[in-house]
Amino acid sequence: MGGTVGTAGAAGTAGTAGVRGVIFDFYGTLVRMVPPWPPSHRSVLLRRGLAGAAGQWGDQWAVGPADGEEHTAHSGSEEAYHAWELARLRRRALACGVPEGEADGLAAELDRATKGFHLELYDDAAGTLSALRERGLTVGVCSNWFWHLDRAVAEVGLAGLVDAAVTSARAGARKPHPRVYRAALDACGLRPEQALFVGDMWEADVLGPLAAGMRAVHLCRAERAVRGATPALPAGAVRVGTLRDVGSLV
Missing domain, CATH: 3.40.50.1000 (HAD superfamily/HAD-like)
Structure with missing residues (x-):
């Protein structure tokens, strides 16, 4: 038609x-x-006692790749892509003042929170x-x-x-x-x-x-x-x- x-x-x-x-x-x-809603990144940070980082974190979706971004170097396998997801969260955490020793555990929890939604x-x-x-x-x-x-x-x-x-x-x-x-x-x-x-x-x-x-x-x-x-x-x-x-x- x-x-x-x-x-x-x-x-x-x-x-x-x-x-x-x-x-x-x-x-x-x-x-x-749909509910139940996943925990926000801010709520995860506050629960861990990271109020300063929570105040600086901003939009939790902004931590991901930008629309239109090419990332072929990280898309070769599921393991490589997940490592890249965690690395982005870790870098953001450190930039917001999260202590080095807490960054890995925090990144893993934030990754789970990001994906813990119901459709x-x-x-x-x-x-x-x-x-x-x-x-x-x-x-x-x-x-x-x-x-x-x-x-x-x-x-x-x-x-x-x-x-x-x-x-x-x-x-x-x-x-x-x-x-x-x-x-x-x-x-x-x-x-x-x-x-x-x-x-x-x-x-x-x-x-x-x-x-x-x-x-x-x-x-x-x-x-x-x-x-x-x-x-x-x-x-x-x-x-x-x-x-x-x-x-x-x-």
Whole structure:
């Protein structure tokens, strides 16, 4: 289908003739975090009596690699990647004044806290993926995630509905770096022009896929909508408020 999308809840222009597969972002697109919430880095530091470091720590997600960062040197194996994760936390701890003797143990605890969250599917996720698979389309997941994205996909019940799951940790770069999109396309057996990318983040899930030659769907859920005007859609992109609209685009 080409031209202006005429389905309810969808807006924009993106010719989708020839699409053979749909690649989804994971967090914020297919799943969300639910209670019980993981401990924050600040709470871990305070419990260890490290009030000074807690005051300097800042956003716990900022300790990780930046969006668009390439890290192929650390993505050769699970062990190498995990060592890099711990080393980043350790360096941050030392920079915030944590004593050398406590840095390793603290880094290990913070790493566990970072990954100790609980996920659940959005109500529109499984049905959308199932319908696409029934129509013979390839379904992939591509996410800025830890090493075991495949496990996370299985734990929320999507393993049987996903043909390939590509994580930035293994690909060696984070969206919107082109490397991770190439890895996702290769894993799905698709050329860029055969793929539709669906996600909620503007740079990572819309501009990045478009630059990689795919068409893009900006998922703008009411509960996660960023305050202020949403960006104007470039050519090759559409915007939807629910995953249920994706099936009508291909």
